[in-house]
Amino acid sequence: MSNVRFDDVSLAFGLKPLLDSVNFSVDAGERVCLVGRNGEGKSSLLKVVSGDVIPDSGVVRFQDGVTIGTLPQDIPDASDKTVFEVVAEGLDEVGGWIAKYHELIEHAESASALVELERVQAKIEACDGWSLNNKVDHLIKRFNLEPDKKMNSLSGGWRRRVLLAKALVNEPDVLILDEPTNHLDIPAIAWLEKQLIDFRGALLFVSHDRSFIKRLATRIVELDRGQLTSWPGDYDSYLEGKAKLLEDEARQNALFDKKLSEEEVWIRQGIKARRTRNEGRVRNLESLRKVRKERREKQGRAKISLEEASLSGKLVAEAENVSFAYEGGNTLIKNLSLTVMRGDRIGLIGENGTGKTTLLKLLLGSLKPTSGVVRTGTKLDIAYFDQLRSALDPEKTVIDNVSEGREFLTIGGKDRHIISYLNDFLFTAARARSPVKALSGGETNRLLLAKLFSKPANILVMDEPTNDLDVDTLELLEELLTAFKGTLLITSHDRYFLDNVVTSTLVFESEGRVQEYIGGYTDWVAYTGGFDELGKDNTAEKTSSKSASSDELKEVVNGSSKTEVKKVSDSPKSKKLSYKHKLELEKLPGEIETLEAAMETLQEETASPDFYTQDHAIVSEKLAELEEVERKLNQAMDRWVELESMME
Incomplete structure (x- = not known):
């Protein structure tokens, strides 16, 4: 059963309808992404779901007992409230009592403060508030927040994290997010993706971040000229389906316009068109004119062009x-x-x-x-x-x-x-x-x-x-x-x-x-593991051969002409080098130097401004060659570190 359902819902601000008798639903466990051009009304639709805006007509139905949580697009001005107080606000009135208790327990020293503490405690017990208090504590720990931090001391990204905890604390059945990645850095976006994937309720979100949409959405719903179109599946399936829909729409409009043009020519023939037996055709033309007048054209695409100056120095x-x-x-x-x-x-x-x-x-x-x-x-x-x-x-x-x-x-x-x-x-x-x-x-x-x-x-x-x-x-x-x-x-x-x-x-x-x-x-993440792996590198000693070779490869990519591979002093000395291994170790520096030179040449070639103007096959072949040289260099350096660690 649907958590939320629209039945013939309409909404308009001014002359242009944002929602024009639309039908729409969000089922339990779905992650629905709402897409559309700026100004189409996506944020207004979210406000209808959250109850902040009443539609002009139609019915919005909710499953019995369904709860809604929201994460707004704009972060409110920072206040002097603590993180605990803001998260507890998500529990409505009982959240206010819990926040008050948290404040009093920290500062209650006078007799009057102790009396107030007892009163607040009684209020919390009366509505089984202690279990809700545990939810607040759990979310604060899960989100790595400091409960006594003031909101005005936090960055925008951390404030957004607090607001998400506030939205989740009452365990909503439907979570609404409006542009949740705006002004977040990449590690914060990755963290948010993980939290939302783990969320068990339904998600309804608006985003223009295509990586975020690809990671989360199980269905795409597009708002276009007052109408909603649902596209089951991932973002790539939506793009393919949307392209076909626009082609079909253009073809149908062209056929309609051709017929209208033919009828307009006919009506101008004068007396023939006004004969009694042709009145039906005249009424049909009037109907065609009305339909054409009411057609809402798709908003044009921006035509951005760039005025280029003469070439700079090399x-x-x-x-x-x-x-x-x-x-x-x-x-x-x-x-x-x-x-x-x-x-x-x-x-x-x-x-x-x-x-x-x-x-x-x-x-x-x-x-x-x-x-x-x-x-x-x-x-x-x-x-x-x-x-x-x-x-x-x-x-x-x-x-x-x-x-x-x-x-x-x-x-x-x-x-x-x-x-x-x-x-x-x-x-x-x-x-x-x-x-x-x-x-x-x-x-x-x-x-x-x-x-x-x-x-x-x-x-x-x-x-x-x-x-x-x-x-x-x-x-x-x-x-x-x-x-x-x-x-x-x-x-x-x-x-x-x-x-x-x-x-x-x-x-x-x-x-x-x-x-x-x-x-x-994506290339950087595939190569290093991303920010999560960087965090591990900063807190743990790099004692493995893999860590050492990764560091040295970074130096190579930075353009170092020669690479100094560091010995891993803590590596176990498992055995002596055989004669064969010694010969291999002696040859590796020359091989690495040759590979470095080859990679440097390829990097210069692919960095040329004219490189990507060549035939696609040539570009692909050269990039594949660069990738293969990098792979061989990686293997050679890993092997060098491995052989070095075997020496006594």
Whole structure:
């Protein structure tokens, strides 16, 4: 039986219906992802399910006794409440008594406070509140939270974790999440995925994070022009089915428009059309006109284009033994050496606060390192996408923010009227005259892209560009960046986006260490195990041959010309080397050096800006060759460490 069911539910704000007599249900144990363009009404649908919005017509039915938990899209302003108090709020009135008891037990010293403590204790016992108190304690421990921490002392990611505990504490049958991954770093997203997979109730969530959707969703439901379409199965099945549906819709619309056109020609023949025996045909034409007038066209796709500048110098930026720490703070970057060449496409991965934005500023020359040297190249035309949106004036209109007093912009060598240009980014003439402060998060990010791409650039630096963008716009942005011939530096927590755009990644590991790896996010995880494995490395001694060889491979990927393999002093000395093993050990350094040279050559070749313009077969063959060289190098280094550990 369905936990929640919509029967002919309609909802409209203004003239455009968000829900148009829709039927919809969520069954127990399902994980349903609601997708659709920005502004289609996804958040409004969630509010109907949670009871925060009453539909205009139709019925919303709930199974008897069903409970709803919600995790809102926007994190409330931080308060001075403790973590325990906020989590306990999820238990309604009894939660307030439990929170009060928790506060009193910590500070009850006076006689009056002890009397109040007894009163609160009696209230809790009267409603069997102690078992609920145990639920609060259990969730706080499970989520690695500190119960007495103040909310205003926590980062956004940790506050979202507290709010999830609050939503789960009453063990809801249906959990509603609106963009739960917004502003979370990759480790926090991975943690959230695990918690939600373990959740036994039904999930109804909105997300534009395609990796998150692929991991969680058992069914996709799309909201498009007031209608809901259900797609059982995974995200890839939805994409295939959606493409076919749009093709069928376009074909049917074309046939309808052809028939309408033929009837319009006929009616203009005059007297023949007004004869009594043709009145039925005239009424049919009127009906066709009405249907065509009421047709809701699919919102157009943004037409993002980029004004590219002339090529920069071959060297974009070079960092040599660079370290950086803010005054009185921890070292964010320690002894980093890095070379960024023209055409490089680099993604920056790390937890919030580890220094990704700081490194971008160091490479751009807007921040000076604590130690070391940063050299920048020549002919650099930089376009910078700031996640804080400081380039936008919230009081000015959309037009004024982009035009900067100009009526026409030069895009691709041609003059474009500002309204026409903004229309490419899905801003109507009326919306273009609205102040920025009135825009949604997705619209604000589209505006920032419009401003960014209105000026020539050969270096794109993008700090979290994917926040609040719908999937269609994300895919278009990916296409644009893939075709861009300049240099890309991108920080993002969108794993799918990184995989599709970058060719190498800088990973902020711990204690200021920054390591470079070939490929995108998935390649890095396959190679290292991801952040979970990094956490283990930081707390345990690296005594195995596998650990040592992994560290050395990181140095190779960083561009070291030679690798110094460290002996594992704690490894057991199981036996002496045989003559055959000694010969093998003597040959390995030369083999490793040859493989390193081969890999360096292949890396330079694949990093060339023209590499991906070649025939697909050539690109695939060269990437496979690089992968094979890496595999052989890995094996050789593992074998070297193994033989070294056998020596007395």
